[in-house]
Amino acid sequence: MGLRNRWNYSGYPYFITTTVVEWANVFKTSLYFDILCESLVFCKKKSGCRLLAYCLMPNHIHLIIWPNLNTAISDFMRDFKKFTSVQVRMLLERDGEIELLDALRENARGMRGQIFKLWKSRFDDLILTKPETIHTKINYIHDNPVRKGLVSKPEDWFYSSARDYLSIGSSAIPVDRD
Numbered sequence: 804m805g806l807r808n809r810w811n812y813s814g815y816p817y818f819i820t821t822t823v824v825e826w827a828n829v830f831k832t833s834l835y836f837d838i839l840c841e842s843l844v845f846c847k848k849k850s851g852c853r854l855l856a857y858c859l860m861p862n863h864i865h866l867i868i869w870p871n872l873n874t875a876i877s878d879f880m881r882d883f884k885k886f887t888s889v890q891v892r893m894l895l896e897r898d899g900e901i902e903l904l905d906a907l908r909e910n911a912r913g914m915r916g917q918i919f920k921l922w923k924s925r926f927d928d929l930i931l932t933k934p935e936t937i938h939t940k941i942n943y944i945h946d947n948p949v950r951k952g953l954v955s956k957p958e959d960w961f962y963s964s965a966r967d968y969l970s971i972g973s974s975a976i977p978v979d980r981d
Contacts, residue, residue, distance in 0.1 A: 817870070819928045820864070820928075821863065821927070824921065824922065826863070830859065830860070836962050839864065840962070840975045842883050843976055854866065857978070867931070867944070876928055887921065892919045908920075945963055958971055
């Protein structure tokens, strides 16, 4: 019996990438990453999605999400981006990150109803229809912090599901692997 049948999930998982506007390195400390984690946990629970893998980077994130029958990926991402934008703006204000705040406010110029723009408007998604593609994407996202020079081994990056996949401990967000 496959994962889809056991959990009543339809279709296929999605590989999702979303990026901070201008690739700004906004997520500099654990407080910023914790905002992303909190929002992902909330959105996962609210939507009933399964989070198969993830990697949170200083200026973008990668997710592999398997939506349930009633979930639109666009709704999941809208909720995630909205919450994180507000919380990150408040933390930047508290930390006195004036230059970064000014740049993110400038990104919202001309956008109706927005005074601050953290995330690019769109996100990239790819439907993963083959097990080998899923494995390739999981390896790709786990290797991202190594490729960017942040750590020497994937499992050293706490804000990734690499530790879970190597069965050497847990990472910042529990993943659904069964």
